[in-house]
Amino acid sequence: MLSMGKSAIVRETRESIGRDAGALLEVVADAVLLASTILVEGGCETQLAEDTASAMGSSYQQVDECTVFVMLTGIMVSVVAKGETVTRIARLDGVSHNIWATDRVIALEQQCEQGKLEAGELLTKLREVREGPRFSPAALGAAAAVGSVGFAIFYGTTSLDALACVAIIAFVTQISGHYASRLLLNSSLTILVQALLATAACCLCQRLWALGIDKLLIPVLMLLVPGMTLATGILDTLSGNFLSATARFGKALLVGIAIAIGSAVVLHYTGVLSWSLS
Incomplete structure (x- = not known):
């Protein structure tokens, strides 16, 4: 009975860790997709947008691989951790040449590499950048x-x-x-x-x-x-x-x-x- 109880606890712990990892993947994928969208809409070149967004996602230790594919009409993001893959796709409507937003995303990516931002906090800050002030x-x-x-x-x-x-x-x-x-x-x-x-x-x-x-x-x-x-x-x-x-x-x-x-x-x-x- 005692060994069965230990097995149940181990299984429950693993399931909990899996759920936490899955939730983290979802948040990281959303953040990377939003970051790459802001970069491309801000007029950033394709290579810089892909490299910045990929580095942002890969900066988290739980993430094994983060791949970003950017075109002028759409973006595809794939985040992998412990055999689980989360994919995001977004369509781009146009380019606004918002250099301020591009600069803010690059600054956030540097903070991620330094380990200063959790995934949830990163997503919140990216949404603030996306909805940030516009010139009248x-x-x-x-x-x-x-x-x-x-x-x-x-x-x-x-x-x-x-x-x-x-x-x-x-x-x-x-x-x-x-x-x-x-x-x-x-x-x-x-x-x-x-x-x-x-x-x-x-x-x-x-x-x-x-x-x-x-x-x-x-x-x-x-x-x-x-x-x-x-x-x-x-x-x-x-x-x-x-x-x-x-x-x-x-x-x-x-x-x-x-x-x-x-x-x-x-x-x-x-x-x-x-x-x-x-």
Whole structure:
């Protein structure tokens, strides 16, 4: 009877340990999936997102293996411990280029490697990062205005009237893009709307105050150029992630086409340029 009692206790202890390990796997898998999602949505290159998320999951001693596979449209996470595997899959909707969130996730990964974060605490902090503060449309518009004025000065614009017009147009363009992105399904269509509005506003200022159209239009359109997408595409190419790199370059190409079409249509029908699309 005594040996049977000991066997029951051992079996119950093993089952309890198994349940605890399974619960830990679930939490770690959720945390790794959320971390990789934040990284990719923040504009992080594929290799860095995979390495950071994998290191985060593998930092826990109970985890034998943590594998992360990232694409621009989806993420798959697999966490293994004591023969048990937990898999998570998520679909990505878009990229927000939230550099602050990316930096916070990398900092959390470093804390995990130092053994400072439990799995549950990590998941809580990642959710706080995901739901963290966002810049208001007015703040984004103000940043766009400052950036466009900087581009205008770089391209040789010295007129205060031109600089004021550039700042106002950039502010309105950024605000319109923020609200258009909520209505349109494709980001390229949002860029097209922004290019149309920006070019129309520049043409209006050129007619009213006899300002150079190139001094107005180029600084504003520079804000729409997908520089970060191109940069991450190059990094993906260098790291051998050609599928993700091709997708990023394709997206950048579509954005460039949208900018060109939006500007060309307005310039043609307003008669600012003496050439025809036909």
